[in-house]
Amino acid sequence: MTVSVRLPDGKQLSVGDADTALDVARGISEGLMRAVAVAEVNGKLVDATLPLASFAQGDEPVDLRLVTDRDPEGLAVLRHSAAHIMAQAVMRLHEGVGLAFGPTTATGFYYDFDLKEPISESDFPAIEAEMKKIAGEKLTFERFDLPRDEAVELVGGMNQELKVEHIQTGLAEHPTLGFYRQGEFVDLCRGPHIPTTGKLKAFKLMSVAGAHWKGDQSGRPLQRLYGTAFFDKKALKAYLSQVEEAKKRDHRRIGQKMDLFTINPEVGQGLVMWLPKGATLRYTLEAFLRDELIRRGYEPVYSPHIGSVKLYETSGHFPFYRDSQFPPLYEHLAGPIIDKMVEQLRAGVPADGPFMQEYELLNAAQKLGFDGDYEIGAGADDKRKMLEEWQAKTDRFLLKPMNCPHHAMMYKSRPRSYKQLPIRFAEFGTVYRHEQSGELNGLLRVRGLTQDDAHIFCTPEQVEHEFAETVELVKLVLEAVGLNDYRVELSLREPGSDKYIGSDEDWDAAEATLRSVLKKSGMEYVESPGEAAFYGPKLDFQVRDAIGREWQLGTVQLDYNLPKRFELEYIGSDNKPHRPVMIHRAPFGSMERFVGVLIEHFAGAFPLWLAPEQVRVLPLSEKSNKYAKDVLKALKEAGFRATFDEQDGKLQAKIREAQLDLIPYMFVVGPQEAEKGAVAVRDRIDGDLGAMPLDDAIAKLREENDARTIRQIAEKTDFEGFEAASDVGGEY
RNA sequence: GCCGUCGUAGCUCAGUGGUAGAGCGACGCUCUCGUAAAGCGUAGGUCGUGGGUUCAAAUCCCACCGACGGCUCCA
Numbered sequence: 184m185t186v187s188v189r190l191p192d193g194k195q196l197s198v199g200d201a202d203t204a205l206d207v208a209r210g211i212s213e214g215l216m217r218a219v220a221v222a223e224v225n226g227k228l229v230d231a232t233l234p235l236a237s238f239a240q241g242d243e244p245v246d247l248r249l250v251t252d253r254d255p256e257g258l259a260v261l262r263h264s265a266a267h268i269m270a271q272a273v274m275r276l277h278e279g280v281g282l283a284f285g286p287t288t289a290t291g292f293y294y295d296f297d298l299k300e301p302i303s304e305s306d307f308p309a310i311e312a313e314m315k316k317i318a319g320e321k322l323t324f325e326r327f328d329l330p331r332d333e334a335v336e337l338v339g340g341m342n343q344e345l346k347v348e349h350i351q352t353g354l355a356e357h358p359t360l361g362f363y364r365q366g367e368f369v370d371l372c373r374g375p376h377i378p379t380t381g382k383l384k385a386f387k388l389m390s391v392a393g394a395h396w397k398g399d400q401s402g403r404p405l406q407r408l409y410g411t412a413f414f415d416k417k418a419l420k421a422y423l424s425q426v427e428e429a430k431k432r433d434h435r436r437i438g439q440k441m442d443l444f445t446i447n448p449e450v451g452q453g454l455v456m457w458l459p460k461g462a463t464l465r466y467t468l469e470a471f472l473r474d475e476l477i478r479r480g481y482e483p484v485y486s487p488h489i490g491s492v493k494l495y496e497t498s499g500h501f502p503f504y505r506d507s508q509f510p511p512l513y514e515h516l517a518g519p520i521i522d523k524m525v526e527q528l529r530a531g532v533p534a535d536g537p538f539m540q541e542y543e544l545l546n547a548a549q550k551l552g553f554d555g556d557y558e559i560g561a562g563a564d565d566k567r568k569m570l571e572e573w574q575a576k577t578d579r580f581l582l583k584p585m586n587c588p589h590h591a592m593m594y595k596s597r598p599r600s601y602k603q604l605p606i607r608f609a610e611f612g613t614v615y616r617h618e619q620s621g622e623l624n625g626l627l628r629v630r631g632l633t634q635d636d637a638h639i640f641c642t643p644e645q646v647e648h649e650f651a652e653t654v655e656l657v658k659l660v661l662e663a664v665g666l667n668d669y670r671v672e673l674s675l676r677e678p679g680s681d682k683y684i685g686s687d688e689d690w691d692a693a694e695a696t697l698r699s700v701l702k703k704s705g706m707e708y709v710e711s712p713g714e715a716a717f718y719g720p721k722l723d724f725q726v727r728d729a730i731g732r733e734w735q736l737g738t739v740q741l742d743y744n745l746p747k748r749f750e751l752e753y754i755g756s757d758n759k760p761h762r763p764v765m766i767h768r769a770p771f772g773s774m775e776r777f778v779g780v781l782i783e784h785f786a787g788a789f790p791l792w793l794a795p796e797q798v799r800v801l802p803l804s805e806k807s808n809k810y811a812k813d814v815l816k817a818l819k820e821a822g823f824r825a826t827f828d829e830q831d832g833k834l835q836a837k838i839r840e841a842q843l844d845l846i847p848y849m850f851v852v853g854p855q856e857a858e859k860g861a862v863a864v865r866d867r868i869d870g871d872l873g874a875m876p877l878d879d880a881i882a883k884l885r886e887e888n889d890a891r892t893i894r895q896i897a898e899k900t901d902f903e904g905f906e907a908a909s910d911v912g913g914e915y
Numbered sequence: 916g917c918c919g920u921c922g923u924a925g926c927u928c929a930g931u932g933g934u935a936g937a938g939c940g941a942c943g944c945u946c947u948c949g950u951a952a953a954g955c956g957u958a959g960g961u962c963g964u965g966g967g968u969u970c971a972a973a974u975c976c977c978a979c980c981g982a983c984g985g986c987u988c989c990a
Contacts, residue, residue, distance in 0.1 A: 293985095301918085301919075302919090303919070303920075304919090304920070389984095390919085390920085390984060390985075391918090391919055391920080391984090391985090392918070392919060392920095392984060392985030392986070393917060393918020393919055393984095393985065393986060394917095394918075394985070394986050394987095395917075395918085395986060395987070398986075398987070399987085400916080400917065400986075400987050400988085404917070404918055404986090405918080405986095406918070406919075407918085407919090407985070407986080409984090409985080435982095435983095439926080440926080448963095448980075448981050448982090452981080452982095500990070504989095504990060506988085507988075507989070507990080584990065585990055587990085614990085616989080616990075618988085618989075619916050619917090619987080619988065619989090620916070620981090621916065621917070621918095621985090621986080621987085621988095622916090622987090622988070622989075623982095624983095628989080716990060717990070718990085735989090738990095740990090767990090801950090803947085803948065803949060804946095804947040804948050804949095805947060805948095806947065806948095807947095831945095831946080831947080831948095831953095832946095832947095832948080832952090832953075833946095833947090833948050833949090833952080833953060834948065834949055834950060835948090835949085835950065835951060835952070835953095836948095836951080836952050836953080837950090837951095838950050838951055839950095839951035839952055840951085840952085841951090842951055843951080849950085851949070851950065853948095853949060855949085863949080863950080865950060870950075871949095871950050
């Protein structure tokens with residue numbers, strides 16, 4: 184018997200029953216065979232070691248593509264196999280290792296372990312050495328399939344409880360399950376894998392981290408070992424040096440070096456203090472956007488930093504986002520105690536009768552002047568109601584978690600006519616969120632942030648146009664600062680979830696509008712179910728940071744719900760009240776995150792229009808100080824952010840310092856320049872441009888500044904060449 | 916919040932139980948300089964905080980605080 188095989192170039196050949204993809208490769212060349220990582224048969228990735236005959240369907244030829252070490256899918260398969268090898272090594276070195284999952288990631292792989300004694304980075308050399316040994320053993324990855332009951336028996340016999348649980352719950356619909364064996368190591372796995380462990384030549388363990396079984400925080404804590412692998416050592420080395428390079432762009436590092444901002448635990452975690460240079464950068468961005476907004480018919484508003492809890496109960500924020508808000512501020516000292524009591528009563532501890540610390544809490548509350556009706560003998564529900572009544576008549580405030588309720592109230596401050604719409608309220612509004620401490624990250628995730636927020640109130644007919652305009656604005660803003668590498672995500676609700684407010688009809692309408700705008704604009708985007716805001720779907724602009732993590736910057740959100748909750752109205756041409764639609768939008772997202780991403784994007788080397796210090800005047804020696812001061816004055820009068828380097832020292836030293844400070848332009852002045860009213864211009868990028876009249880130099884800079892020219896950005900680390908295909912996972 | 920790692924001068928880091936160090940920066944003096952580092956000198960640290968072990972702790976142990984990498988979350 185023979186099987187007919189068709190290669191991607193259309194060539195057909197016939198192979199024996201037992202022949203595998205590797206055999207086909209060997210038939211073409213030995214080199215090709217050595218390069219084969221995996222096979223793509225009839226469009227599916229499978230082990231190159233399986234007989235091709237097993238994939239034949241009738242007389243149709245089997246489509247075969249040999250996936251080699253040059254293909255991204257090959258890299259992903261290698262990395263997944265590396266995860267198995269790492270697991271094998273860990274099991275050889277430790278007793279009673281429980282295996283969880285070991286998938287590939289964009290830049291490597293990990294495996295989650297349930298370990299008796301924790302592993303730390305100091306264990307890496309031993310694990311790596313064992314992996315090397317396993318690679319040297321050139322063990323074959325051997326696949327076998329078992330029916331469910333035998334599969335459970337097998338993993339149960341190996342004391343792999345997590346795998347047993349996974350087969351019984353996560354994989355309940357699979358009639359048979361795939362396994363891979365390499366040497367003494369057997370793991371439940373969908374595959375495919377590389378032919379033998381010998382293909383693993385270049386790898387490195389990267390880090391160890393905590394994780395939870397199936398991502399459930401209450402689940403069993405696991406240890407996750409991250410690693411990466413490549414087909415050759417050169418690629419691994421290149422990747423590692425790029426990781427190092429990327430770390431140098433970290434905004435936290437640059438922010439400190441350049442005196443842009445500071446975060447100090449004595450002030451508070453996640454609370455950013457903008458130093459003069461960072462503040463100047465932010466101010467410049469804000470001024471740019473503010474001008475753009477006024478031109479587009481936005482009107483400035485200001486709202487206070489705290490708001491009544493009632494306001495957020497109306498908007499729906501208070502119950503929905505309780506956990507990520509700072510606790511309420513009370514006008515009454517007993518407030519927090521009453522809150523605590525209500526919380527316990529709501530949690531039902533116990534349902535009736537006295538609850539934990541009730542007497543102590545009540546006592547304390549009364550000492551602080553609590554005067555509500557409260558009977559210890561009452562039922563839990565009655566007690567809760569009594570306390571809630573007290574809460575309702577006592578003023579409570581939240582640190583503003585969002586600006587929209589305030590803007591909605593501003594809209595409501597007078598009757599509105601359809602002739603006034605759309606109304607666009609804009610504000611750089613500072614909001615506060617109690618992010619979990621482990622989430623905080625420099626400027627990218629903070630507890631106090633300023634949104635470049637605005638809310639557009641419009642008629643349903645105007646929605647599509649307004650939304651499109653807003654999307655265009657976000658694009659314009661991102662492109663003005665040279666952030667062209669972003670991803671657009673359409674965040675939709677998760678079907679069947681109770682995380683959202685509002686009717687299905689409104690959600691359907693909102694989601695349909697967003698899709699329609701996107702289609703008309705021709706923008707590329709991906710849909711993400713479950714990522715919507717609780718009040719409506721949104722369009723998010725995702726940008727990557729220096730080390731490849733994605734962050735959401737700009738966002739445009741469509742909202743039919745808050746207008747309802749706030750009973751917003753306008754009088755239509757029919758002289759009847761109608762409900763407006765709200766569009767929430769923030770092109771930068773937050774000033775903190777935006778500036779953080781911008782710092783990494785430019786590696787601190789901002790274009791002229793954004794640079795906190797645009798020009799530095801360098802006198803040749805103290806003798807030229809007087810003229811240097813004249814030049815400085817002229818620059819300042821021309822509107823430039825300029826300084827004057829007064830320190831002693833050689834010109835070379837001053838230039839070096841200015842270069843390292845990433846100042847776009849240096850004006851060198853000595854006796855020759857002073858005599859002619861000139862300056863010797865030095866460009867940060869192109870170096871010495873020679874002497875020119877001061878007026879000409881200023882005109883040149885003004886042109887570059889006003890055009891917001893971006894002449895060069897530092898080479899950004901591009902991990903793409905190192906990324907494996909992400910949809911090639913070996914895990915079930 | 917959870918898991919792990921880490922915390923020494925303004926910054927980068929060395930110092931593994933026995934008198935706290937280097938480079939850069941800062942400050943002072945000399946030099947008055949032509950496109951990426953002039954020379955000399957001085958100051959600066961209760962080694963994150965608190966407790967414990969020890970004759971003796973930056974070093975070993977415990978707790979707390981904070982940072983970092985993940986997880987979970989993210990209006």
